[in-house]
Amino acid sequence: MAFKQEQEVHNQMKSTLPVNCCTPLAGARMSNEEAHSLAALFKSLSDLHRVRIVNLLATSSDPVCVCDLTAALGLGQPTVSHHLKKLMAGGLIEREQRGTWAYYSLRDDALEKLAGLVGTTRKVSA
């Protein structure tokens, strides 16, 4: 299903996700709203365990279920769900239900977009 990504974010329109927020950091002057969204995106990665989750998902070929994450991170299950929710809100990961289990994976365009929000213009200083 090609359009599934559009619906994976449920409540939130794809265009309002922080990962799709604005012009690059080094590009034109940003508005307050753009800066706020970009800050929210960075905030979703501002936690040790969330970075580890993204790294785990990025280096894993298949989606990973919550139970595996709790074991890998050494955290309680509610805490892991909390972090996953933050990453979902940032638009970085997606969720897939398989029976009783919930499998998470990195959105394939997430890291590209994130990198694009930072670097791009390659302003080689003055």
Next chain:
Amino acid sequence: MAFKQEQEVHNQMKSTLPVNCCTPLAGARMSNEEAHSLAALFKSLSDLHRVRIVNLLATSSDPVCVCDLTAALGLGQPTVSHHLKKLMAGGLIEREQRGTWAYYSLRDDALEKLAGLVGTTRKVSA
């Protein structure tokens, strides 16, 4: 002066700055320490005003003094100093003293390194 960058960070060794922390997010599995440093780097950009500061410095050809930043951001002077300290700790900006004034500028390699910590593949959009 070519070696000035090495000393601009005073107390902190260049290699310990979050911006020089680790392998890319999508690369190999990260250690706890690497993830911690990378999270600290993102945390330094997880605030609306700090994103605006970086954007201001990135789009400005010359260093900017604190007094200009307080005016641009609409924040008190102690608060701006607080944010600048966080960005310094992340290794993203550098400080230069000119008389009574303190001028800040983006480290020329900061955004490149930041993008490198995220993307790897360097795919220029789809």
Next chain:
DNA sequence: CTCTTGTATTGACATCCATCGATTAATGTG
């Protein structure tokens, strides 16, 4: 339907953080 298992949500709590006022330090000037 009942029971079990996995996940999400709620509530509480301790800690962290952004902000400002007041003060101190640094740099010049007369």
Next chain:
DNA sequence: CACATTAATCGATGGATGTCAATACAAGAG
């Protein structure tokens, strides 16, 4: 030296955040 100006630090405070225990929800199995 005293004085003025700019920036950094200190202390306090209100709000945000990560964590877990307890609970509620979801999806099968019997």
